[in-house]
Amino acid sequence: MLSFEDFSLSYGENAPVLQDITLSMKEGECLLLTGESGSGKSSLIHAVNGLAYQYYNGKSRGKLLFQGEDLSSLPIYKIALRIATVFQNPKTHFFNINTTRELLFTMENMGLDRAEMDRRMEDLLSIFPIVKLLGRNIFALSGGEKQILALASAYLSGCPFLVLDEPSSNLDEGSIAVLKTMLHTLKEKGITILIAEHRLYYLMDLVDRVAFLEKGRLCKLFSREDFLALPEESIKAMGLRARSKPNLSLPEWKNEGALKYQKEDRFVSFSFGKIYGIVGENGIGKSTFLRKLSGLENEKGSHFSLFGKELRKGQRLALSAMVMQDVNQQLFGDSVEEEMELGKTGQKRCIALPAMKTIETAEETTTQEQNKEKRHNTTKEELLNALGLSELKDRHPMSLSGGQKQRLALAATLYQEAKLFFFDEPTSGMDQKNMLRIARLLKSAIREDRIFFLVSHDYAFLQEVADEVVEMSRLFGSSQRKVDSCPLL
DSSP states (O other), X not given: OEEEEEEEEEETTSOOSEEEEEEEEOTTOEEEEEXXXXXXXXXXXXXHXXXXXXXXXXXXXXXXXXXXXXXXXXXXXXXXXXXXXXXXXXXXXXXXXXXXXXXXXXXXXXXXXXXXXHHHHHHHHHHSOOGGGTTOBGGGSOHHHHHHHHHHHHHHTTOSEXXXXXXXXXXXXXXXXXXXXXXXXXXHTTOEEEEEOSOOGGGTTTOSEEEEEEXXXXXXXXXXXXXXXXOHXXXXXXXXXXXXXXXXXXXXXXXXXXXXXXXXXXXXXXXXXXXXXXEOOTTSSHHHHXXXXXXXXXXXXXXXXXXXXXXXXXXXXXXXXXXXXXXXXXXXXXXXXXXXXXXXXXXXXXXXXXXXXXXXXXXXXXXXXXXXXXXXXXXXXXXXXXXXXXXXXTSOGGGSOHHHXXXXXXXXXXXXXXXXXXXXXXXXTOOHHHHHHHHHHHHHHOOTTOEEEEEOSOHHHHHHHOSEEEEXXXXXXXXXXXXXXXXXX
8 A cells, every 4th residue: 555665855055864674664654663763654654745846855765655556746635635643742733723623624625525525523422532622622622632633633634644743742641541542443444544652552462564774774574463562662772762651650649838828818938959840631731730820821810939039020030941841932043052151141041049948857858968969060061961952053943853843842941041940841752761761861960059840741751750640630720629649540
């Protein structure tokens, strides 16, 4: 159905991002593309859906055939009639505000008559649990709901071939379960599926084969059975995530500290020198919570204080630095090096913090002394090197892969002289190696005059880096109860 024959791909005059790929897929097969960030997974997907040629100015040699046709020579609208794509960022899919209109738009754009549109909608609603999504504002949907809507839209296209790029990024466990069910249904209906993914555990009973890419080359091709038989040491050596579902077991959130957020008679508080993991279902308000704490969003009736003194919106903004969930919204430089300097030079002077109170216990005193040793300002070069970006400092940020952009945004944020750092899904779509890189960097960057907040569904990452975990369902904004300790997850 799909075949690569000695296929290579490059962008402009740069070195090839894919080299000598020979691979074929048969009808109804599910193939998993895996490998470290920058290994070529997204480039291979862009070659299949035509974006590499008509959007990224890609040049290829060798053959890439779909049902006997050369994909590189087809206009993108003809490819879209044969191959549907679900992107990592579902926002790139949508053209309407209303969810129902978005689904209908997919079919209208294909020139289908009303009878065929009704038939496909009826079929869609009979097999996918999306009735609750109809008639809603797309911008009010959670990340998981948007991803499910994008997959439903791809199914409505009627394409026999489906491409997915990191579809589980930013999804909670419930949304991943729905996604998995939908993918199984699609496979049962005979749709061929090519999926690039770092989260492996939910796909192990779905995929037929696993293709491992490294530095643009197809290094290994496994059957599902052979891949599952690999020892865990081999999986780690390949830089891959675990094949089993990760668990999270961390100390409870103590709800005591100098930074306090109060609404009516309920409050939450956090201590300096700690890294907090914030978890919860899609749509429960984790990102909104970060925006309130950082001063990006106000809330009537709420009060913020630091060491007992009121902390106004402008003061919180001056103290804060953030890595957004969609890092494309915060990359503005013409090079990686320039991007690092933008936040540094554009940042307001942080307001002075009151002197830290003396910590009495021996254990806490030791921690304080350790943190004092970390007080030196990390240099730009140290940050780029720690995240594997040193060799890319002259590249334009928009020319980087998704994982590289994410690491750049994190490096540029940590380079700022802030006190409150907010990271919204910093490891989404991240391979094992770079996830651990980020964890090590954050642990080395925390100091006695800083607080790190990590919104994440990546339990393996939180297990590595977080000091305490906050379950959003226990916060007053969602449970409407007085805040108490977070249960172990």
